[in-house]
Amino acid sequence: MNEEQFWLETGIDPHATAAALWMAYSTLGDEAVAFASARIMAGLAAVNRLKERQA
Structure with a gap:
Protein backbone atom coordinates (compact mmCIF):
# COMPACT_ATOMS: atom_id res chain seq x y z
CA MET A 1 0.00 0.00 0.00
CA ASN A 2 1.37 3.42 -0.85
CA GLU A 3 0.75 6.67 1.01
CA GLU A 4 -2.03 7.85 -1.32
CA GLN A 5 -3.93 4.59 -0.88
CA PHE A 6 -3.49 4.79 2.90
CA TRP A 7 -5.08 8.26 3.14
CA LEU A 8 -7.89 7.33 0.75
CA GLU A 9 -8.73 4.30 2.89
CA THR A 10 -8.66 6.23 6.17
CA GLY A 11 -10.89 8.99 4.81
CA ILE A 12 -8.75 11.65 6.48
CA ASP A 13 -7.45 14.58 4.43
CA PRO A 14 -3.76 14.78 5.35
CA HIS A 15 -3.38 18.31 3.98
CA ALA A 16 -6.22 19.74 6.09
CA THR A 17 -4.89 17.93 9.14
CA ALA A 18 -1.34 19.17 8.56
CA ALA A 19 -2.56 22.74 8.08
CA ALA A 20 -4.57 22.63 11.32
CA ARG A 53 -12.28 4.53 25.94
CA GLN A 54 -12.09 1.47 28.11
CA ALA A 55 -12.69 1.89 31.83
Missing part, protein backbone atom coordinates in the same frame (compact mmCIF):
# COMPACT_ATOMS: atom_id res chain seq x y z
CA LEU A 21 -1.63 21.20 13.26
CA TRP A 22 0.81 23.76 11.82
CA MET A 23 -1.56 26.58 12.73
CA ALA A 24 -1.94 25.23 16.25
CA TYR A 25 1.72 24.89 16.98
CA SER A 26 2.72 28.16 15.35
CA THR A 27 0.05 30.35 16.99
CA LEU A 28 -1.37 28.75 20.14
CA GLY A 29 1.77 28.09 22.16
CA ASP A 30 0.94 26.14 25.31
CA GLU A 31 -2.64 25.51 24.16
CA ALA A 32 -1.49 23.74 20.97
CA VAL A 33 -1.51 20.22 22.42
CA ALA A 34 -5.14 20.44 23.57
CA PHE A 35 -6.20 21.94 20.23
CA ALA A 36 -4.29 19.34 18.21
CA SER A 37 -5.73 16.48 20.28
CA ALA A 38 -9.26 17.79 19.78
CA ARG A 39 -8.68 18.22 16.03
CA ILE A 40 -7.38 14.67 15.66
CA MET A 41 -10.31 13.24 17.65
CA ALA A 42 -12.79 15.26 15.57
CA GLY A 43 -11.22 13.96 12.37
CA LEU A 44 -11.44 10.38 13.59
CA ALA A 45 -15.03 10.86 14.72
CA ALA A 46 -15.99 12.34 11.35
CA VAL A 47 -15.01 9.10 9.62
CA ASN A 48 -16.39 6.83 12.38
CA ARG A 49 -12.93 5.67 13.47
CA LEU A 50 -12.97 7.04 17.00
CA LYS A 51 -12.39 4.22 19.48
CA GLU A 52 -14.27 4.19 22.75
Whole structure:
Protein backbone atom coordinates (compact mmCIF):
# COMPACT_ATOMS: atom_id res chain seq x y z
CA MET A 1 0.00 0.00 0.00
CA ASN A 2 1.37 3.42 -0.85
CA GLU A 3 0.75 6.67 1.01
CA GLU A 4 -2.03 7.85 -1.32
CA GLN A 5 -3.93 4.59 -0.88
CA PHE A 6 -3.49 4.79 2.90
CA TRP A 7 -5.08 8.26 3.14
CA LEU A 8 -7.89 7.33 0.75
CA GLU A 9 -8.73 4.30 2.89
CA THR A 10 -8.66 6.23 6.17
CA GLY A 11 -10.89 8.99 4.81
CA ILE A 12 -8.75 11.65 6.48
CA ASP A 13 -7.45 14.58 4.43
CA PRO A 14 -3.76 14.78 5.35
CA HIS A 15 -3.38 18.31 3.98
CA ALA A 16 -6.22 19.74 6.09
CA THR A 17 -4.89 17.93 9.14
CA ALA A 18 -1.34 19.17 8.56
CA ALA A 19 -2.56 22.74 8.08
CA ALA A 20 -4.57 22.63 11.32
CA LEU A 21 -1.63 21.20 13.26
CA TRP A 22 0.81 23.76 11.82
CA MET A 23 -1.56 26.58 12.73
CA ALA A 24 -1.94 25.23 16.25
CA TYR A 25 1.72 24.89 16.98
CA SER A 26 2.72 28.16 15.35
CA THR A 27 0.05 30.35 16.99
CA LEU A 28 -1.37 28.75 20.14
CA GLY A 29 1.77 28.09 22.16
CA ASP A 30 0.94 26.14 25.31
CA GLU A 31 -2.64 25.51 24.16
CA ALA A 32 -1.49 23.74 20.97
CA VAL A 33 -1.51 20.22 22.42
CA ALA A 34 -5.14 20.44 23.57
CA PHE A 35 -6.20 21.94 20.23
CA ALA A 36 -4.29 19.34 18.21
CA SER A 37 -5.73 16.48 20.28
CA ALA A 38 -9.26 17.79 19.78
CA ARG A 39 -8.68 18.22 16.03
CA ILE A 40 -7.38 14.67 15.66
CA MET A 41 -10.31 13.24 17.65
CA ALA A 42 -12.79 15.26 15.57
CA GLY A 43 -11.22 13.96 12.37
CA LEU A 44 -11.44 10.38 13.59
CA ALA A 45 -15.03 10.86 14.72
CA ALA A 46 -15.99 12.34 11.35
CA VAL A 47 -15.01 9.10 9.62
CA ASN A 48 -16.39 6.83 12.38
CA ARG A 49 -12.93 5.67 13.47
CA LEU A 50 -12.97 7.04 17.00
CA LYS A 51 -12.39 4.22 19.48
CA GLU A 52 -14.27 4.19 22.75
CA ARG A 53 -12.28 4.53 25.94
CA GLN A 54 -12.09 1.47 28.11
CA ALA A 55 -12.69 1.89 31.83
